[in-house]
Amino acid sequence: MRFVYVATCLFATATATAIAAEYSPPVAQYGPLVPGSGVKLALVGDDFEDPQWGYVLNGSKASHEQDEQTRPPGGRSRNGRWYESAKRGHPDVVKRVATPPGGPAGSRGAMYMATKYSGVPGELSGKQQQDDLLMSVKGRVGRAVPVAWQPSCVVRVYVPEFHRWERRSGSSFGLRGDVHGINREGEGESFWPGMFILHRPGNARSGQAPYAEIRIRAREDGHDVPGPRIESPGWWTFGIAFTPDGQVHHYAKPGLEDLTEADHLYSSFPYGFRCQAFDNFFFNVANLDNGQHWSTPWVVDNAEFFVVPPKGQTVANLLQRRSDSGTSQTAQRKSWFGKWHQ
DSSP states (O other), rough: OSSSSSSGGGHHHHHHHHHHHHHHOOOOHHHHHHHOOOOEEEEESBBBTTOOOEOOOOOOOOOOOHHHHTTTTOOTTOOOOTOOOTTOOOOSEEEEEEOOOSSSOOOOOEEEOSSOOOOSTOOOSSSEOOOEEEESSSHHSSSOEEEEHHHHHHHEEOOOOGGSSSSSSSEEEEEEEEEEEOHHHHHHHEEEEEEEEEEEEBTTTBBBBOEEEEEEEEEEEEEOOOEHHHHHSSEEEEEEEOTSSSSSEEEEESSSSOOOOOGGGEEEOOGGOOOEEEEEEEEEEEESSSSSSSOOOOEEEEEEEEEEOOOOHHHHHHHOOOOTSSSSTTTTTBTTTBSSOO
């Protein structure tokens, strides 16, 4: 809630209290949905197998969250499947690399992300900052995907060797959804649930080895939820799914096998919000914005998007507003997460 005049505070506080008293938390009507269920949409996501795959930075990155500057036209991949966040800008390096050892069968290419100057271009904050890279869903499908279609994303992530991590304790990488729904006041609002990978450097004196841990965003009260530890490098499979009741479901497992019911970590109505539609999937890359140290290098592969068509419908119904060029006029709008994009 925003206050304009001090004189209104007592009234506003009373109003907020009344709203809180009337708030009725959403009720789960569906069980957890395994990410990867249903039909894979080939027009969304990426396997990075094209040797000509590339990402064009297009000038200085956005930093709207810090200084309200978006600096168009914004970065994007040549295949139109990835683009810069207008809220925080993209990582400083986004490129195709050879798939790390033990990757998906037959994979020759994957996407590498790392950042050094994660804040406002030309300035150093000395604080943790993050950059975002979005996987275009709304722009390629032609509209936001309603949760009635039970959308989900699955991606393989290579967790690097611990000597390659930024020497800092805290958040390093995120996998999140750009969604909108109904907040506690019954109003429409965007929010960004997902999972983070945090670094814990360890302690040589005590013999504590370094490790990483997964944190899930979020409980209904907005707090993050502790998840499993990652104690060795290698591939992990992550997934996020959404059900028609507005719940968000988080899954993860070591290795490359498809996710199953056994890999369920947590389901919730994050912040007490009820999700209505899915716009995009995105990655966070975080570091200490001091101009001295690079972030941990992150590599992902086989980013995929799935839907479960409602009874009596097919994928053709979801895509019917999509033009022959693969975009729609309704998708070409400027939001917190996206410069003008196609």
